[in-house]
Amino acid sequence: xxxxxxxxxxxxxxxxxxxxxxxxxxxxxxxxxxxxxxxxxxxxxxxxxxxxxxxxxxxxxxxxxxxxxxxxxxxxxxxxxxxxxxxxxxxxxxxxxxxxxxxxxxxxxxxxxxxxxxxxxxxxxxxxxxxxxxxxxxxxxxxxxxxxxxxxxxxxxxxxxxxxxxxxxxxxxxxxxxxxxxxxxxxxxxxxxxxxxxxxxxxxxxxxxxxxxxxxxxxxxxxxxxxxxxxxxxxxxxxxxxxxxxxxxxxxxxxxxxxxxxxxxxxxxxxxxxxxxxxxxxxxxxxxxxxxxxxxxxxxxxxxxxxxxxxxx
Amino acid sequence: xxxxxxxxxxxxxxxxxxxxxxxxxxxxxxxxxxxxxxxxxxxxxxxxxxxxxxxxxxxxxxxxxxxxxxxxxxxxxxxxxxxxxxxxxxxxxxxxxxxxxxxxxxxxxxxxxxxxxxxxxxxxxxxxxxxxxxxxxxxxxxxxxxxxxxxxxxxxxxxxxxxxxxxxx
Numbered sequence: 001x002x003x004x005x006x007x008x009x010x011x012x013x014x015x016x017x018x019x020x021x022x023x024x025x026x027x028x029x030x031x032x033x034x035x036x037x038x039x040x041x042x043x044x045x046x047x048x049x050x051x052x053x054x055x056x057x058x059x060x061x062x063x064x065x066x067x068x069x070x071x072x073x074x075x076x077x078x079x080x081x082x083x084x085x086x087x088x089x090x091x092x093x094x095x096x097x098x099x100x101x102x103x104x105x106x107x108x109x110x111x112x113x114x115x116x117x118x119x120x121x122x123x124x125x126x127x128x129x130x131x132x133x134x135x136x137x138x139x140x141x142x143x144x145x146x147x148x149x150x151x152x153x154x155x156x157x158x159x160x161x162x163x164x165x166x167x168x169x170x171x172x173x174x175x176x177x178x179x180x181x182x183x184x185x186x187x188x189x190x191x192x193x194x195x196x197x198x199x200x201x202x203x204x205x206x207x208x209x210x211x212x213x214x215x216x217x218x219x220x221x222x223x224x225x226x227x228x229x230x231x232x233x234x235x236x237x238x239x240x241x242x243x244x245x246x247x248x249x250x251x252x253x254x255x256x257x258x259x260x261x262x263x264x265x266x267x268x269x270x271x272x273x274x275x276x277x278x279x280x281x282x283x284x285x286x287x288x289x290x291x292x293x294x295x296x297x298x299x300x301x302x303x304x305x306x307x308x309x310x311x312x313x
Numbered sequence: 314x315x316x317x318x319x320x321x322x323x324x325x326x327x328x329x330x331x332x333x334x335x336x337x338x339x340x341x342x343x344x345x346x347x348x349x350x351x352x353x354x355x356x357x358x359x360x361x362x363x364x365x366x367x368x369x370x371x372x373x374x375x376x377x378x379x380x381x382x383x384x385x386x387x388x389x390x391x392x393x394x395x396x397x398x399x400x401x402x403x404x405x406x407x408x409x410x411x412x413x414x415x416x417x418x419x420x421x422x423x424x425x426x427x428x429x430x431x432x433x434x435x436x437x438x439x440x441x442x443x444x445x446x447x448x449x450x451x452x453x454x455x456x457x458x459x460x461x462x463x464x465x466x467x468x469x470x471x472x473x474x475x476x477x478x479x480x481x482x
Contacts, residue, residue: 010347010477011470013473014470014471014473014474015471017469017471018466018467018469018473021444021445021451021469022451022466023450023452023453024450024451046477047389049353049477049480050473050476050477051480052480053429053476053477053478053480054445054473055444056425056479056480057430057445057476058426058445058446058475059418059422059425059426060419060422061415061421061422061423062419062422062423062446063446064419065419067446067447068443069401070423070426070446071395071439071442071443072397073394073427074423074426074427074430074435074442075399075435075438076394106332110371118351118352135458141413148414151413165469169414191402208447210470262351262352264329264355264359301323302326
């Protein structure tokens with residue numbers, strides 16, 4: 001239809017959008033907008049995209065904050081950011097969540113967090129004498145007196161003092177004195193719990209209560225009923241620096257290795273579906289990758305140690 | 314340039330090999346934590362990978378520096394917002410304390426909005442929030458902020474333009 005430059009269409013759409021949200025829209029205005037909108041497919045398309053961008057900007061959660069607080073936050077000065085303001089208009093946006101998860105060591109939320117970085121395992125002795133061992137890239141916030149909130153990662157808790165509660169996004173898990181359990185939350189919306197000693201009561205956010213006894217494993221997936229079965233002997237392998245795959249998907253193995261590798265590790269969705277069994281050294285992930293490549297019809301493209309991509313051969 | 318995916322892949326790999334250590338060293342001098350420097354450097358390469366035509370990059374080091382700086386800036390900004398948020402919620406009664414996952418959701422949302430509206434003056438941001446989160450009319454907003462209605466309208470159309478652009482990145 002028209003040969004209007006894009007920038008002009010965007011400006012017009014923005015002006016119409018501003019008028020529509022003014023709270024003082026007359027019938028003539030509304031009719032004029034309709035004519036503009038329907039008059040050119042490009043107008044309609046730009047307007048739809050703008051609405052979409054607006055929807056994205058108004059994410060859930062913001063509505064629950066007082067307006068004045070949101071304004072105060074956005075008006076916070078930041079000297080360091082002004083210094084680079086004009087350097088990169090076209091980039092940024094996506095992938096920030098991933099970054100936030102990776103730069104866990106740089107986070108300040110809750111100064112008392114217990115955390116491990118890439119390729120690091122650590123044990124902590126809690127007040128009361130219980131021992132908490134964190135797998136790589138794990139973050140836990142202690143909430144006195146007796147709750148530990150698990151943000152992400154995998155851990156072992158040996159409860160030798162008073163009983164504790166592990167809280168996750170999906171469930172609260174009670175650990176009694178003398179109890180030992182393993183918990184893994186590597187993906188959003190999925191928690192695996194293996195009880196090694198005593199028993200634990202799991203209370204899901206849906207209100208289900210589940211008793212998991214020593215030697216049992218519970219798998220919680222958001223929106224599904226909890227699954228209870230025999231403990232997977234492989235669940236504790238990371239404590240000795242190994243990943244044990246039993247008919248696992250390559251995607252799961254790679255996900256476990258990721259917590260142990262600096263640099264970039266990519267896998268195509270097709271390769272991620274392959275099944276594999278075996279014992280892989282987490283602390284020598286390069287060797288683990290070589291073992292995988294020897295066992296499966298895949299191609300490893302790597303440059304140095306820090307850039308590896310995995311695809312079907 | 315007509316590069317098949319495999320050669321793009323190769324080129325990126327080469328880029329990575331030639332520049333990763335260099336970028337890490339540069340970042341390390343500006344950050345307290347060396348692991349984070351490596352992670353930010355890695356993320357910078359991932360962003361390069363997401364560009365429509367990575368093969369067309371002529372000055373890879375300049376590009377990587379710019380992207381890494383942007384990432385650093387985002388992590389600093391996130392910290393600013395987190396600090397502010399922590400201050401607010403600290404004063405709330407225990408029953409309405411947000412859970413950690415709520416807090417993360419809110420901070421992510423704030424960070425996104427902050428990025429979208431970057432470049433708009435403070436009053437423009439306030440106008441946008443009052444209109445879009447508070448549902449106020451422009452004349453109420455004008456009254457509240459002590460500016461004219463047409464100024465509010467200008468701010469709003471600028472904000473909507475930024476919402477459109479935010480999808481392009």
